[in-house]
Amino acid sequence: MWYFRSPQIVYGPDSLSFLQTIGISRAAIITDSTLAASGIVQKVIQSLPENASSKVFSGFSPEPDFLQIKSNLEGVNAFRPDWIIGVGGGSSMDAAKIIFAMYEKPDLQVYDITPLSPLGLRKKSRLIAVPTTSGTGSECSWAAVISEREEKRKNELASPEILPDYAILDPEMVINLPRQQTVSTSVDAITHAIESYTSSWNNPYSDALSEKALELILGSLVQVVEGNGDIESRDRVHIGASMAGLSFSNSQIGMAHALGHAFGAIFKKPHGTSVGLFLPEVVALNSRASRERYDRLNRIFPDSFREGNLQSSLKKLFARIGQPLTVKEAGIGRKEMESNRDALVSLAMESTGMLTNPYEAGTDEVRETLERCYGY
Numbered sequence: 001m002w003y004f005r006s007p008q009i010v011y012g013p014d015s016l017s018f019l020q021t022i023g024i025s026r027a028a029i030i031t032d033s034t035l036a037a038s039g040i041v042q043k044v045i046q047s048l049p050e051n052a053s054s055k056v057f058s059g060f061s062p063e064p065d066f067l068q069i070k071s072n073l074e075g076v077n078a079f080r081p082d083w084i085i086g087v088g089g090g091s092s093m094d095a096a097k098i099i100f101a102m103y104e105k106p107d108l109q110v111y112d113i114t115p116l117s118p119l120g121l122r123k124k125s126r127l128i129a130v131p132t133t134s135g136t137g138s139e140c141s142w143a144a145v146i147s148e149r150e151e152k153r154k155n156e157l158a159s160p161e162i163l164p165d166y167a168i169l170d171p172e173m174v175i176n177l178p179r180q181q182t183v184s185t186s187v188d189a190i191t192h193a194i195e196s197y198t199s200s201w202n203n204p205y206s207d208a209l210s211e212k213a214l215e216l217i218l219g220s221l222v223q224v225v226e227g228n229g230d231i232e233s234r235d236r237v238h239i240g241a242s243m244a245g246l247s248f249s250n251s252q253i254g255m256a257h258a259l260g261h262a263f264g265a266i267f268k269k270p271h272g273t274s275v276g277l278f279l280p281e282v283v284a285l286n287s288r289a290s291r292e293r294y295d296r297l298n299r300i301f302p303d304s305f306r307e308g309n310l311q312s313s314l315k316k317l318f319a320r321i322g323q324p325l326t327v328k329e330a331g332i333g334r335k336e337m338e339s340n341r342d343a344l345v346s347l348a349m350e351s352t353g354m355l356t357n358p359y360e361a362g363t364d365e366v367r368e369t370l371e372r373c374y375g376y
């Protein structure tokens, strides 16, 4: 027996106006300090019902840690919201999920958030995710990443009960996303679509979502990255990224995420840049087990990027949009890389992404794959 889990998805231009229709009276908005100072959070507040009160909690850095969650939680408890709205990229939406769980159950410890035991949430409030990037898929997932700064690692919490009730995909929220963030987050989405398609937990629902997600993203990405994208192009990439998120949250990811999580935690590089860095070489390694599935995905690439195999098509696309293809291009020197190599390999080997990777790679193969991405 299997399940397919999804929030209710509201999408398209003007979808933020949906917030008028669900009886919100007290909204706690969880976001980061940059977005709080921008007009984006203001758009969400203006979309709330006229008589609703709202409070913005923005004391989070891009990768929230437990202390930040705890210090914001006090304010949320005092505000007593009936809805919690995560506005931002993956970090803000993940922070909102954790705060939602801990607001609902004040005795809950953060590592009690596991799929193994029922949490009994939704007694006081419900949860909405409004992504402001097109990539992480956090709005559709029942996982949340929390950083442990001392140990330079990220831990994933998961429970079906932290899946948002609603995901609102309004392209107005991403229309002015800067180029670099557009590239990094869309590369993350492409990696979700590909890794979920070849995950050992792939299934008919995730397959269909991955294929359509790639078609939507690849069909409009260059226009969007190069600033020629209209709202319709942004809308297609936004929906595609969310579909890729829905796909991997119902099937899992693989080794590019295992290496990327480790690399991002050690070198403080954006998540999408980190996973994309390893994707082409991981595809090359995994082709031993997934050649036919990769060929199917390769056929979805537009003519202008399609090469003889998926690895080459990805490299061509990444070169065009400015995604680094090597560790060197990502700005990490050889010495720095060498001194962290073993830590990176062992962090990657511990990652859950290795469990569902289609090819069972050993430590030596992971190290060799990493070294093929050096570029020195």
Ligand SMILES: [Fe+2]
Binding pocket: 136, 188, 192, 257, 271, 275
């Ligand atoms: Fe990702």
